[in-house]
Amino acid sequence: MxxxxxxxxxxxxxxxxxxxxxxxxxxxxxxxxxxxxxxxxxxxxxxxxxxxxxxxxxxxxxxxxxxxxxxxxxxxxxxxxxxxxxxxxxxxxxxxxxxxxxxxxxxxxxxxxxxxxxxxxxxxxxxxxxxxxxxxxxxxxxxxxxxxxxxxxxxxxxxxxxxxxxxxxxxxxxxxxxxxxxxxxxxxxxxxxxxxxxxxxxxxxxxxxxxxxxxxxxxxxxxxxxxxxxxxxxRIDELLARRASVAAMYAERLAGHERVRMPSIDAPGASWFVYVVRLDPCIDRDQVMRRLADLGIPTRAYFPPIHLQTHYRQRFGYREGMFPIAEAAGRQAIALPFHNHLTGDQVSFICEALDAAMRET
Ligand SMILES: Cc1ncc(COP(=O)(O)O)c(C=O)c1O
The missing domain is CATH 3.40.640.10 (Type I PLP-dependent aspartate aminotransferase-like (Major domain))
Known part of the structure; x- marks a missing residue:
């Protein structure tokens, strides 16, 4: 095999x-x-x-x-x-x-x-x-x-x-x-x-x-x-198409939202791995994540930059401010639930909850 x-x-x-x-x-x-x-x-x-x-x-x-x-x-x-x-x-x-x-x-x-x-x-x-x-x-x-x-x-x-x-x-x-x-x-x-x-x-x-x-x-x-x-x-073509259709559901519901920056990967040739949006810098992303968690919606802060991880800080002396673009992306990015079997109703529930959480912070 x-x-x-x-x-x-x-x-x-x-x-x-x-x-x-x-x-x-x-x-x-x-x-x-x-x-x-x-x-x-x-x-x-x-x-x-x-x-x-x-x-x-x-x-x-x-x-x-x-x-x-x-x-x-x-x-x-x-x-x-x-x-x-x-x-x-x-x-x-x-x-x-x-x-x-x-x-x-x-x-x-x-x-x-x-x-x-x-x-x-x-x-x-x-x-x-x-x-x-x-x-x-x-x-x-x-x-x-x-x-x-x-x-x-x-x-x-x-x-x-x-x-x-x-x-x-x-x-x-x-x-x-x-x-x-x-x-x-x-x-x-x-x-x-x-x-x-x-x-x-x-x-x-x-x-x-x-x-x-x-x-x-x-x-x-x-x-x-x-x-x-x-x-x-x-089955890869079917799996990729299914992911793309879940991404399209998110895109439809989040389109035009002024405080959400759409995924960086919505580009020719990309294949959907995760659905990561970036929140407006004035929003407390971590608080939004906590509010979503309270509703049973798991999200991830994706990625915390590598140079700021404890091992790298301690071993190499890295500090905040050294790679500002990666750090800003790391502060604003939020990976929303994403898998092939998400339904339109679930995506709507997540997007409405995200919108409400952003208003409250
Ligand atoms: C960008 C990147 N590199 C490397 C890896 C390591 O892959 P694995 O977890 O299969 O060891 C992953 C994923 O998990 C990844 O996302």
Whole structure:
């Protein structure tokens, strides 16, 4: 079933190699290893994401370099990525300015190397890949796409996740399709795929069953989960269409609401992962969430930026104000209930409750 799922995935999304693994995080981690990211290296990524997209860089003892986002798409801003990458290439003080506070000034003698660029397709909308790919090719560094939220997303007609040197998809139950837990590492590079296949299975190579070439992991996807993934993939168009129709119900009921900013992902090629709106900055978002919770309507503050999470603050000295666009999005964003079986009445109930809660705060 694992092989059948991988083959079906490659055929559907147009990639040479698909390697099924136990989570989206595992897929991203294998991509970071395949890219050769290691001690002290730098990886440019976004602070406005799920924490795993930066954690995988730390797993390899490298340093995530956060770059603020575009306020409209909420994805990493390619112009700032270029600024950061060029500053890192120049080295010295220019490069140090992009390092986390606790690593500036650096006492390292050897300059730090930019080892990869890791954009995230936030909420199912593709990051602007063309300028990132052009920059990466000029600097000769790989792009690793975090497509964990972007199953079915396209960027200029190509499947998100298949455009960079490697991509990672996730199949946690909140995703467009699920395997319970699971993920897929994709690449057109046979060498990278071979590394990923070996590392997901304790570093074994080919048929030498108990002889490991590398320090590997148990990142295998089990047969039952693969069977579920295979069946879900066969229904993916129906699943995506159902999500789009629930999003359309929300859009109809919230249209023109002057205190609600519609989802950043309502854009060509996007695939609906979550329904996140941004509330007017003068509204107390957390109080709105509490009022909705009192009515039995669960919502999430999605995302709290990565650099402000306790581990990152303590380890790297990050503070508020360092990535203002990501922070503003993090303060205003609210993920409304979203799944394929929401009815029109439920969506109306949620939108009316949201409107009432905003009036009361
Ligand atoms: C952007 C992003 N990256 C990585 C992950 C990690 O995926 P998983 O939970 O399958 O490990 C997730 C999701 O959960 C995600 O949303």
């Amino acid at each position: 694992v092989r059948a799922f991988e083959t079906a995935w490659s055929a559907r999304f147009g990639c040479r190699q698909a390697v099924a693994v136990s989570s989206g995080t595992a897929a991203l981690h294998l991509a970071v290893i395949a890219a050769g990211v290691s001690d002290g290296d730098l990886v440019i990524t976004t602070p406005f994401s799920f924490v795993a997209s930066a954690n995988v860089v730390l797993y390899e003892r490298a340093v995530p370099i956060f770059v603020d986002i575009d306020p409209e798409s909420l994805a990493i801003d390619p112009r700032r990525v270029e600024e950061a990458a060029d500053a890192i290439a120049r080295g010295g003080r220019d490069a140090a300015a992009w390092l986390p506070p606790s690593l500036r000034p650096s006492r390292r003698r050897t300059p730090r190397r930019l080892a990869a660029v890791l954009p995230v397709h936030v909420f199912g909308r593709a990051a602007d890949l063309d300028p990132l790919m052009a920059l990466a090719s000029r600097l000769d560094v790989p792009v690793i796409e975090d497509a964990c939220e972007a199953i079915g997303t396209t960027y200029r007609g190509r499947a998100a996740g298949t455009i960079g040197r490697a991509g990672a998809f996730g199949f946690y139950p909140n995703k467009q399709m699920t395997t319970g837990e699971g993920g897929m590492f994709v690449t057109d590079d046979d060498g990278w795929a071979a590394v990923a296949r070996s590392l997901r299975n304790q570093g074994r190579e080919g048929h030498r069953w108990l002889d490991c070439d590398r320090l590997g992991y148990n990142y295998r996807l089990d047969e039952l989960s693969a069977a579920l993934g295979h069946a879900q993939l066969a």
